[in-house]
Amino acid sequence: MAKTVLVINSGSSSIKYQLVDLETGEGLASGLVEKIGEPVDGHYKHEYNGEKHELEEPIHDHEQGLKRVLGFFDEYGPNLGEAGIVAVGHRVVQGGSIFPDPALVTDKTINQVKDLAVLAPLHNGPEAKGAEVMRALLPEVPQVFVFDSSFFFQLPKAASTYALNKEIADRYHIRRYGAHGTSHEFISSVVPDIVGKPAEGLKQIVLHIGNGASASAEVSGKPVETSMGLTPLEGLMMGGRTGDIDPAVVFHLIRNAHMNVDELDALFNKRSGMMGMTGYGDLREVHREIEEGNEDAKLALDVYVHRIVGYIGNYTAQMGGVDVITFTAGVGENDDIVRARVCEKLAPFGVKLDLEKNATRSKEPRIISTPDSSIVIAVIPTNEELAIARKSAAIAEAGEDTYGNKTA
Ligand SMILES: Nc1ncnc2c1ncn2[C@@H]1O[C@H](COP(=O)(O)OP(=O)(O)O)[C@@H](O)[C@H]1O
Numbered sequence: 001m002a003k004t005v006l007v008i009n010s011g012s013s014s015i016k017y018q019l020v021d022l023e024t025g026e027g028l029a030s031g032l033v034e035k036i037g038e039p040v041d042g043h044y045k046h047e048y049n050g051e052k053h054e055l056e057e058p059i060h061d062h063e064q065g066l067k068r069v070l071g072f073f074d075e076y077g078p079n080l081g082e083a084g085i086v087a088v089g090h091r092v093v094q095g096g097s098i099f100p101d102p103a104l105v106t107d108k109t110i111n112q113v114k115d116l117a118v119l120a121p122l123h124n125g126p127e128a129k130g131a132e133v134m135r136a137l138l139p140e141v142p143q144v145f146v147f148d149s150s151f152f153f154q155l156p157k158a159a160s161t162y163a164l165n166k167e168i169a170d171r172y173h174i175r176r177y178g179a180h181g182t183s184h185e186f187i188s189s190v191v192p193d194i195v196g197k198p199a200e201g202l203k204q205i206v207l208h209i210g211n212g213a214s215a216s217a218e219v220s221g222k223p224v225e226t227s228m229g230l231t232p233l234e235g236l237m238m239g240g241r242t243g244d245i246d247p248a249v250v251f252h253l254i255r256n257a258h259m260n261v262d263e264l265d266a267l268f269n270k271r272s273g274m275m276g277m278t279g280y281g282d283l284r285e286v287h288r289e290i291e292e293g294n295e296d297a298k299l300a301l302d303v304y305v306h307r308i309v310g311y312i313g314n315y316t317a318q319m320g321g322v323d324v325i326t327f328t329a330g331v332g333e334n335d336d337i338v339r340a341r342v343c344e345k346l347a348p349f350g351v352k353l354d355l356e357k358n359a360t361r362s363k364e365p366r367i368i369s370t371p372d373s374s375i376v377i378a379v380i381p382t383n384e385e386l387a388i389a390r391k392s393a394a395i396a397e398a399g400e401d402t403y404g405n406k407t408a
Pocket residue numbers: 011012013014209210211212239281282283284329330331334335
């Protein structure tokens with residue numbers, strides 16, 4: 001029987017899961033829960049044995065979504081008890097200063113992940129819950145947390161440090177941790193082969209734009225910048241998050257709108273971004289609204305693109321140039337309008353998009369710039385699940401993590 005890893009990837013609006021065959025890297029079974037917490041119906045898709053099962057219903061939170069998913073495994077297969085699972089890998093967004101590496105799931109690490117939820121309010125809670133649910137279901141199988149923030153642990157100090165009072169920053173562990181690191185690491189590691197350039201010296205920008213969105217810059221495969229900070233709120237405009245905003249907006253709202261911390265947290269993390277500006281968090285709905293003449297939606301998309309272009313300029317200056325810009329994640333992989341709008345702004349720098357290639361839908365990694373473009377523009381589907389599966393299997397095989405936790 002094939003050795004497999006079951007990967008649970010909880011995003012802010014989605015759960016992706018995959019039973020990964022370790023030898024081929026293929027997903028033997030996979031699925032998706034999307035539009036969690038949206039005002040419209042959520043969507044489930046479960047694929048196994050060449051069959052696709054779908055369901056639409058409102059999905060209030062990740063726990064409801066995961067329970068429904070386990071029901072799909074029971075009803076449509078495969079039987080998780082007989083699927084050759086050597087590890088369950090759980091994506092966790094925030095590992096803070098505690099987790100530079102993946103960690104075995106134990107009572108202690110579950111509590112640590114929950115404690116870190118203040119630094120990833122939309123993610124760590126549901127991710128810890130997912131580990132609890134799966135541990136109860138498969139108690140004999142080693143379970144591993146793989147952290148988004150680990151890749152950015154070694155960011156240069158100038159990039160990871162806020163210009164905040166040093167004593168306060170040190171006492172409260174306030175620094176830029178970054179997120180989506182498993183994706184930025186995966187993408188930046190496959191780019192050299194896909195674009196046919198040596199990894200050494202290669203200057204890259206990776207745009208992971210999904211519901212959560214972040215940019216990163218890598219030189220020779222090592223991260224030198226990323227847009228998410230202490231929490232996944234900083235940086236680009238997102239489905240429900242403001243991204244960068246003057247922190248004085250917070251003081252202003254406390255003093256003048258008398259908002260409390262929880263109200264502000266929800267306002268900035270859930271009720272802003274695309275959702276807050278248009279009533280829709282999903283870019284597909286936003287494009288539909290624009291076609292119907294909705295001016296708010298048009299402005300929201302303008303802001304969205306403006307921010308992405310700003311980060312490209314910033315990182316290009318920081319690296320002293322850029323060789324490849326890669327689009328990935330839900331929007332980056334599927335939204336040719338956003339890609340075209342971003343690249344249009346880069347035309348004065350010699351970027352040339354092949355419009356036909358950009359408009360072609362595909363699940364394959366591809367270059368969408370013309371051969372004479374000054375910067376290579378690529379679209380590469382991210383595969384956080386495969387990266388998490390490999391890291392989880394390595395720990396299960398070693399029988400211990402780098403913190404001294406051992407499998408039973
Ligand atoms: N076909 C599509 N066209 C445009 N945008 C899309 C398409 N498919 C997905 N998206 C966008 O991708 C987002 C989800 O991206 P994803 O990376 O799965 O998010 P997350 O992991 O943050 O939950 C959706 O909210 C939507 O905006």
